[in-house]
Amino acid sequence: MTTPLAEVASSPSTLRAFLHGLPGVDRVGADARAAMLGTRSIKTTAKKQAIDMAIRMVDLTTLEGADTPGKVRAMCAKAVRPDPGDSSVPPVAAVCVYPDLVATAVEALAGSGVKVASVATSFPSGRSSLEVKVAETSLAVAAGAAEIDMVIDRGAFLAGDYLKVYEEIVATKEACGRAGGAQGGRRAGGAQGGQGAHLKVILETGELATYDNVRRASWLAMIAGADFIKTSTGKVSPAATLPVTLVMLEAVRDFLAATGRKVGVKPAGGIRTTKDAIKYLVLVNETAGPDWLDPDWFRLGASSLLNDLLMQRQKMATGRYAGPDYFTLD
Amino acid sequence: MFEYAPAPESRDIVDIRPSYGLFINGEWVEPQGEERHKTVNPATEEVLAEVAWAGEADVDRAVQAAAKAFPVWSAMPGAERAKYLFRIARIIQERARELAVLETLDNGKPIRESRDVDLPLVAAHFFYYAGWADKLAYAGFGPDPRPLGVAGQVIPWNFPLLMLAWKIAPALACGNTVVLKPAETTPLTALAFADICRQADLPPGVVNIVTGAGGTGAALVNHPGVDKVAFTGSTEVGRLIARSLAGTRKKLTLELGGKAANIVFDDAPLDQAVEGIVNGIFFNQGHVCCAGSRLLVQESIAADLLEALKRRLGTLRLGDPLDKNTDIGAINSAEQLAKIRELSEAGEAEGAERWSPACPIPDRGYWFPPTLFTGVAQSHRIAREEIFGPVLSVLTFRTPAEAVEKANNTPYGLSAGVWTEKASLMLWMASRLRAGVVWSNTFNRFDPASPFGGFKESGYGREGGRHGLEGYLAL
Numbered sequence: 107m108t109t110p111l112a113e114v115a116s117s118p119s120t121l122r123a124f125l126h127g128l129p130g131v132d133r134v135g136a137d138a139r140a141a142m143l144g145t146r147s148i149k150t151t152a153k154k155q156a157i158d159m160a161i162r163m164v165d166l167t168t169l170e171g172a173d174t175p176g177k178v179r180a181m182c183a184k185a186v187r188p189d190p191g192d193s194s195v196p197p198v199a200a201v202c203v204y205p206d207l208v209a210t211a212v213e214a215l216a217g218s219g220v221k222v223a224s225v226a227t228s229f230p231s232g233r234s235s236l237e238v239k240v241a242e243t244s245l246a247v248a249a250g251a252a253e254i255d256m257v258i259d260r261g262a263f264l265a266g267d268y269l270k271v272y273e274e275i276v277a278t279k280e281a282c283g284r285a286g287g288a289q290g291g292r293r294a295g296g297a298q299g300g301q302g303a304h305l306k307v308i309l310e311t312g313e314l315a316t317y318d319n320v321r322r323a324s325w326l327a328m329i330a331g332a333d334f335i336k337t338s339t340g341k342v343s344p345a346a347t348l349p350v351t352l353v354m355l356e357a358v359r360d361f362l363a364a365t366g367r368k369v370g371v372k373p374a375g376g377i378r379t380t381k382d383a384i385k386y387l388v389l390v391n392e393t394a395g396p397d398w399l400d401p402d403w404f405r406l407g408a409s410s411l412l413n414d415l416l417m418q419r420q421k422m423a424t425g426r427y428a429g430p431d432y433f434t435l436d
Numbered sequence: 437m438f439e440y441a442p443a444p445e446s447r448d449i450v451d452i453r454p455s456y457g458l459f460i461n462g463e464w465v466e467p468q469g470e471e472r473h474k475t476v477n478p479a480t481e482e483v484l485a486e487v488a489w490a491g492e493a494d495v496d497r498a499v500q501a502a503a504k505a506f507p508v509w510s511a512m513p514g515a516e517r518a519k520y521l522f523r524i525a526r527i528i529q530e531r532a533r534e535l536a537v538l539e540t541l542d543n544g545k546p547i548r549e550s551r552d553v554d555l556p557l558v559a560a561h562f563f564y565y566a567g568w569a570d571k572l573a574y575a576g577f578g579p580d581p582r583p584l585g586v587a588g589q590v591i592p593w594n595f596p597l598l599m600l601a602w603k604i605a606p607a608l609a610c611g612n613t614v615v616l617k618p619a620e621t622t623p624l625t626a627l628a629f630a631d632i633c634r635q636a637d638l639p640p641g642v643v644n645i646v647t648g649a650g651g652t653g654a655a656l657v658n659h660p661g662v663d664k665v666a667f668t669g670s671t672e673v674g675r676l677i678a679r680s681l682a683g684t685r686k687k688l689t690l691e692l693g694g695k696a697a698n699i700v701f702d703d704a705p706l707d708q709a710v711e712g713i714v715n716g717i718f719f720n721q722g723h724v725c726c727a728g729s730r731l732l733v734q735e736s737i738a739a740d741l742l743e744a745l746k747r748r749l750g751t752l753r754l755g756d757p758l759d760k761n762t763d764i765g766a767i768n769s770a771e772q773l774a775k776i777r778e779l780s781e782a783g784e785a786e787g788a789e790r791w792s793p794a795c796p797i798p799d800r801g802y803w804f805p806p807t808l809f810t811g812v813a814q815s816h817r818i819a820r821e822e823i824f825g826p827v828l829s830v831l832t833f834r835t836p837a838e839a840v841e842k843a844n845n846t847p848y849g850l851s852a853g854v855w856t857e858k859a860s861l862m863l864w865m866a867s868r869l870r871a872g873v874v875w876s877n878t879f880n881r882f883d884p885a886s887p888f889g890g891f892k893e894s895g896y897g898r899e900g901g902r903h904g905l906e907g908y909l910a911l
Contacts, residue, residue, distance in 0.1 A: 129703075129704070129705055129706040129707070130703070130704075130705040130857040131705055131707065131708065132705035132708040132857075132877050134708075134877070134878065135705065135707075135708030135711055135712065135877065135878065136707070136708060138711070139707075139708070139711050145548060145552065145760070146440065146760075146761050147440075147443035147760035147761055148440060148441075148443070149441050149443045150441040151439075151441045152438070152439060152440050152441040153441070155438065155439075156438070159438070356707050387438065391438045392751050396437050396438055399438050
């Protein structure tokens with residue numbers, strides 16, 4: 107294991123000492139900072155730029171018990187060509203599905219450049235054995251998933267068993283690499299090149315509850331080798347929030363400064379409007395910095411957001427709002 | 437790159453008259469003298485309007501109007517006075533956008549601050565003291581506390597309308613009448629407030645507004661018909677007022693300068709501390725009497741904190757105050773800019789190291805980039821004198837006792853900030869800092885229910901909260 111800072115995970119006590127030695131987060135201050143950045147006024151050319159940027163960062167997601175191959179194929183078509191009437195709309199970054207639907211998505215997206223992400227490790231609760239989690243990851247990667255969105259064991263984290271969480275992430279990372287990313291593809295860049303599937307680690311911040319925990323879990327995941335840290339499964343309320351994302355952006359910024367390794371951030375769940383998405387982009391711009399404003403380093407996990415982005419994009423171009431029936435439901 | 441397009445707030449909402457008279461006895465009147473003064477937009481040097489400079493005769497007229505209104509206003513049941521104050525508060529909320537734009541035009545502060553800080557606090561202050569007007573008997577000053585009479589109030593240019601609210605709201609709630617002089621460079625929102633008094637049908641003479649400079653202020657505070665003087669401004673002028681009022685029956689409250697310490701311990705929540713430092717000294721271009729102008733940082737984390745702070749200063753957006761994305765606006769006047777420059781040059785001459793982020797400065801108007809001084813010693817002028825600008829002096833300490841010693845080692849004592857995650861240390865510090873307000877893991881937070889005022893040369897008396905009533909009651 108050559109991950110930077112891996113030595114802090116040499117024992118439960120060193121890992122605990124490291125995580126508890128991180129600077130605390132003052133909740134009131136973090137909330138105030140996120141709220142202030144939420145007042146930035148992004149208009150005209152900046153809004154156009156932000157909308158296209160946001161579209162390119164979307165991980166278009168369906169994670170329902172009722173998902174079918176037909177539903178996934180429809181979503182893939184939308185991912186490649188979000189607005190059938192306007193070819194200037196860029197494709198989204200990836201689609202995100204359950205492991206058993208990865209093959210369907212890979213087939214539907216072949217040659218498109220849109221990546222397939224799969225949740226794994228007994229999503230969303232993470233309550234299973236390590237063997238099952240690793241096997242599930244391997245299957246998803248073997249089916250062609252270029253990205254794996256794993257969940258951490260929140261129970262272990264809250265019980266203070268940080269090393270267990272660490273070891274699960276390391277094992278999942280290994281499973282991502284072992285199976286070898288079948289997709290890779292021409293859009294592969296940044297941290298992705300030739301390393302097998304890209305690992306996004308879901309912290310489920312709604313269950314971690316405190317910002318101190320969010321900061322510790324972020325560092326824990328990064329030390330264990332996460333390529334991305336992701337807020338939420340979307341199955342727990344609250345899902346992504348601005349202040350939680352702020353704390354995670356501070357973590358990736360500081361991790362890069364400390365280790366030289368850059369990690370991406372993905373807020374997911376509850377981001378439904380263009381206005382919300384733009385607030386996240388401002389947060390990235392003024393916290394981690396403009397270097398993160400790229401689909402390789404920042405994603406938005408969402409489903410209904412895309413249509414609002416399309417609607418606002420069309421409004422910017424034509425000056426008029428079209429009704430919801432002018433945007434496809436997928 | 438993600439460049440924010442200009443997002444200026446429209447100035448169409450404000451209607452600035454070419455010229456203003458004085459507001460006396462509920463009417464706009466012309467001054468007796470000829471002297472007039474142009475008020476400019478400090479961001480562009482554009483002339484906004486001409487205002488009258490009231491002379492002694494005008495001040496006398498205003499004080500007489502206030503004295504004439506006093507018997508009626510003070511005899512009115514508190515619940516009735518409250519109705520007027522509530523009405524004023526609601527009109528301020530309704531006209532908040534207009535007043536915010538006007539404040540930004542006249543003062544140079546960013547619209548984000550006038551919109552999100554000044555105006556909400558102005559309205560809150562009137563609402564808060566409206567609530568006291570019929571409860572004075574329960575405020576702890578005896579069963580029937582009486583007002584003083586005519587209050588002569590002189591306010592500064594840094595928070596023009598907010599300082600007006602801090603002065604007028606408690607005065608009226610207690611049953612006093614008022615003659616207020618706004619600062620010479622920022623009279624416009626006070627003049628708009630005169631219109632609000634008319635809109636609220638406030639009885640004539642209860643509030644009078646006389647514009648002018650130091651001479652007008654001196655005429656007001658020295659007028660024999662004034663029963664109470666409230667002044668916010670420099671320690672230098674405060675001292676003059678205290679001297680001239682000594683031996684008179686006039687009650688005096690002074691809210692003066694500061695050189696506050698913002699103290700960061702090694703266990704502080706670092707990212708929020710950086711925000712607090714920025715908010716402490718760069719909020720309102722540092723034109724804040726309680727600004728955290730001295731950063732005292734524990735030496736063991738000084739390098740990390742400074743690096744984070746410099747990175748953060750690089751993201752501050754300086755420019756058009758009306759742009760909704762502007763963080764740092766214009767310096768209020770050429771005179772103030774000269775003072776900031778002079779002290780900054782003194783800082784360099786005395787051996788401190790000066791740093792500013794790369795920051796384009798507009799061609800016209802009065803501007804000063806956010807500035808840090810490191811290697812500052814207690815003996816340097818920039819560690820002792822109030823700069824009243826976006827200039828932060830960074831000093832280090834080793835132990836909590838040293839932090840207290842250095843923080844208190846100033847002629848001022850208006851505010852302080854402490855950053856630590858350790859509650860016992862926070863309380864230990866708070867009980868030893870000689871400052872009117874000690875902020876815990878935050879800075880520059882205000883609330884009408886919280887008393888505000890200084891120790892030592894920062895003045896005496898308290899404004900805000902129940903304590904703020906005391907200065908306007910005969911006790």
